[in-house]
């Protein structure tokens with residue numbers, strides 16, 4: 157479907173072989189191909205512009221290495237630049253507080269928020285031996301609370317018992333109290349999803365954050381939605397103090413451009429990626445893998 161960027165760049169640099177340094181006109185020609193590759197991977201336009209400018213500056217004047225072709229050299233510079241922008245290392249969850257640590261999950265309906273809540277809960281249980289409680293604050297979508305309860309049974313994690321008619325802030329307070337009294341290490345709050353960013357639900361989310369004071373506020377976004385994902389991230393990050401992002405559906409054919417935009421737009425690290433519907437299909441985010449994917 158996509159040409160490999162390194163193949164495309166081969167032609168640009170053919171004439172450069174044997175010369176001393178990467179010249180501006182050649183680098184600019186190569187960057188036009190890089191630009192196309194990034195746009196095809198769904199990286200947001202302003203992010204592409206900044207990136208291309210930065211990388212051009214870095215590349216011009218670099219000595220042509222003997223061991224690789226100039227095309228490969230530019231791919232390497234671009235690759236390093238992408239990895240840099242995505243965040244150099246894996247960033248985990250910051251849960252070192254007097255228990256319970258609170259993780260608030262936010263995002264649009266259908267982004268994979270509830271599934272991701274259970275995935276993270278399972279990971280904390282299995283890998284870090286934490287006692288985790290989950291609570292659904294989604295009183296808008298029918299059966300959302302039941303969905304979380306079913307997932308809880310699957311992974312043998314406690315979910316807060318459902319009380320009909322209770323509103324999100326009240327549920328959050330009850331969850332906090334229950335988690336404290338019952339000695340849970342982590343409480344995960346699955347907030348109401350929304351079809352699009354709407355003020356009433358944003359206010360509700362802020363009210364929940366006020367009473368629960370989460371250590372982690374994770375925005376869940378669907379990588380397949382490309383540019384929309386970027387707008388969503390930008391809207392949410394203006395309204396709530398996010399600590400990180402989870403990108404779902406990275407098992408699909410998203411080329412990873414959303415990942416790059418996400419980091420640039422929110423300034424927050426991507427903490428996990430969802431790679432399937434199964435409960436253990438969650439991975440730490442590895443910037444260099446995504447960089448490779450963006451370049452094809």
Ligand code: GDP
Pocket residue numbers: 263264265266267268269270271272349403404405406407408429430431432433437
């Ligand atoms: P919510 O409305 O945001 O809570 O979304 P759900 O958690 O109910 O997920 C919506 C659908 O997406 C479900 O069918 C999930 O199984 C699926 N899903 C969630 N994460 C992933 C993922 O990483 N990859 C794939 N392929 N499907 C996912």
